[in-house]
Amino acid sequence: VKSRSSELLAETRSYWLELCERQIVETPDPAVNVLVNYWLKYQTISCRLFGRTAFYQCGGALGFRDQLQDSLMFLTLDPAKTSDQILLHARHQQSDGTVQHWWHPISEEGRLSDISDDLLWLPYLTLEYLKETDDSGILATVVPYLDQGQGTLFEHCERALNKVLDRRSPRGLALIGEGDWNDGLNAVGPKWKGESVWLSHFLYGILRDFAATACRGKACRALELAQNYEGEAELLKKSILENAWDGKWFFRATTDDGKILGSKSCREGKIYLNAQTWAVINGIVEGDEARKLLSEVEKWLYKDYGVLLFTPAYTEVDRNIGYLTRYSPGIRENGGVYTHAATWAMLAQAIAGNSEKVYDTFQRLAPPLLSNRNPDRYKGEPYATPGNIEGPESPQEGQGAWTWYSGSAGWLYKITVERLLGVRVENGELIVRPNLPASWPGFTMKRLYKGKVSTIHVTRKKDRDSNSYDVKIEGKT
DSSP: OHHHHHHHHHHHHHHHHHTTTSSEEESSOOHHHHHHIIHHHIIIIIIIIIIIIIOOOBBOOEHHHHHHHHHHGGGGOHHHHHHHHHHHHHHHOTTTOEEEEEEEEOOOOOOOBBSSSGGGGHHHHHHHHHHHHGGGGGGGGGEEEESEEEEEHHHHHHHHHHHHHHHHTTTTOOOOEEEEEEEETTSSSTOOOOEEHHHHHHHHHHHHHIIIIIIITTTTHHHHHHHHHHHHHHHHHHHHHHHSSSSSSBHHHHHHOOOSSSSSSSSSOOOOOOHHHHHHTTTTTTTTHHHHHHHHHHHEEEEEEEEOEEESOOOOOOOTOOOOSSSOTTTTTTTSSEEHHHHHHHHHHTTTTOOOHHHHHHHHHHHHHHHHHOOHHOOOOOSSSSEOOOOOOOOEEEOOOEEOOOHHHHHHHIIIIIIIEEEEEETEEEEEEEEEOOOOOOOEEEETTTEEEEEEEEEOSSSSOTTEEEEESOOOO
């Protein structure tokens, strides 16, 4: 028995090492190395995808938006598993485009909901898969709907987009329903009158990218559909700029009765993170406007332990906002650092061209650095990404919690690799565009590319400006 146990332990170690070491980096920062090489992969795959349970959340269900996003991890390790995840989730979409918020495998017991963003993660992940693999054949894969009939993956994505397009306010903004990305905003728009500015940003980017990238291959029914989505995207952008700008930042949402969330006129919840970062990520604002917007994010939301979801926290329960106001001030979604959203600040800084801020944001979020800086305050494990860190209104400000079972691990990995180190694949082409801190001379990465291992050497040029690099790629096909 002991011998067999030793064999199984050796097999397990071998499995994880082989999987994790399909992509390895060597940088001047040990925190980057240990997180990217092992811990972020292990946390995402073992806890979020395999177990779907942990100390803070004992569930086991598959979340429609949750495990789709987690499967981004496999794009650089085993893209077929991302493909499998996409097709699995497509089977939990109804023929009208709506989806189950979660379901349990085997029993298939699940819950349909009026949460408005779930269905959009299907086309989003499909686009990400296409960028990495250039495998447009997946669009023609026929998948049954949950209730009746079947359609290609392209048609599944189309129905998701059309459903959200149908759910727009008279002003042209996306409706929030019983919450968008933030389930805690569940009382903002249950009558389908309240608007979500974040969801409008998100929808705009997917419409634009779906028209440009996914409308190809055997499943594409065409140029006319692509042009329609491009037109809808431009109308949406126009509506956002006309109706959701508060002078220095974007509103977060409006309630069914027209109350605005995320405005300078609000006593609490003045500025929300996601409504700003995704405006930059998807190009609602660009250039100097994007950098000015992010300077407001830095002023209001940046802390040495992360980036707040919004500020100030709510101090009283508000039945017109939702259950996030039932958390104590500074806890989780109520004015704390919600790490999932905070990682998107890294992405926004990179897209805006704020190279030094990309690494600065990473340093505020990396568990080894948070623990090393002040372990008595942080208290979380130095290797597991926390779901949240308590905000300024909490007596335990800076304390990490909800570690392990957090979708933030996969995003921290993706953005660190693709935007800090700058190595990513777009439409089948490997590109290297680093955003390194001035103190770094460069880095080395081993990465799977088109099924083969490529080794990438990045060295800062000494005779040029600080953002110029020599790039050598060995093994590229």
